[in-house]
Amino acid sequence: MNDATDICDPIIKFDKVVKRFGDHVVLDELDFEVQRGEKVTIIGPSGSGKSTVLRILMTLEKINDGVVYVGGEPLWHQRKGESLEPAGEQHLRQMRSHLGMVFQQFNLFPHMTVLRNLTEAPVQVLGVSKAEARKRGMELLEMVGLTDQADKYPHQLSGGQQQR
Ligand SMILES: Nc1ncnc2c1ncn2[C@@H]1O[C@H](COP(=O)(O)OP(=O)(O)O)[C@@H](O)[C@H]1O
Ligand SMILES: [Mg+2]
Numbered sequence: 001m002n003d004a005t006d007i008c009d010p011i012i013k014f015d016k017v018v019k020r021f022g023d024h025v026v027l028d029e030l031d032f033e034v035q036r037g038e039k040v041t042i043i044g045p046s047g048s049g050k051s052t053v054l055r056i057l058m059t060l061e062k063i064n065d066g067v068v069y070v071g072g073e074p075l076w077h078q079r080k081g082e083s084l085e086p087a088g089e090q091h092l093r094q095m096r097s098h099l100g101m102v103f104q105q106f107n108l109f110p111h112m113t114v115l116r117n118l119t120e121a122p123v124q125v126l127g128v129s130k131a132e133a134r135k136r137g138m139e140l141l142e143m144v145g146l147t148d149q150a151d152k153y154p155h156q157l158s159g160g161q162q163q164r
Contacts (some may be wrong), residue, residue, distance in 0.1 A: 017066035108154040
């Protein structure tokens with residue numbers, strides 16, 4: 001993210017985050033941090049706010065109070081001098097480019113190869129060249145040990161391989 005981001009900063013930080021639906025306070029000054037490389041599991045009863053935390057992080061749900069930081073940058077706010085003001089659409093779009101989510105039930109295009117599933121969006125949405133997208137796609141497959149599956153179709157992969 002920001003070049004000034006310290007490697008020791010938490011990658012995610014919730015600072016007294018409040019989320020209400022009407023009178024129903026779902027998150028009541030929630031504080032937590034996730035360090036770079038740390039893996040965190042959120043557990044709790046149904047309706048306790050787990051999905052709400054994730055939806056806030058994915059910028060799908062606004063917060064009522066507090067600040068969320070991603071990579072040291074406020075997610076729902078933008079800096080104005082010393083203070084924070086509510087984020088505009090451009091700031092949110094910029095932040096979204098650093099955020100990702102894998103659904104338990106995810107969607108791969110069944111009629112496209114593994115590699116094409118990776119290259120389609122960068123090419124069509126971001127305007128990346130096909131060659132560049134394929135190069136990056138292969139790098140990503142290498143990271144998750146799937147280079148030999150690049151030309152297979154989703155149904156030829158195990159559930160875990162699909163998720164990777
Ligand atoms: N869009 C919404 N409008 C009103 N209430 C909501 C909305 N989304 C979630 N809630 C309420 O917020 C609480 C937390 O929901 P959620 O984060 O989905 O819980 P969990 O994922 O832990 O089961 C629940 O009481 C739920 O009914
Ligand atoms: Mg849930």
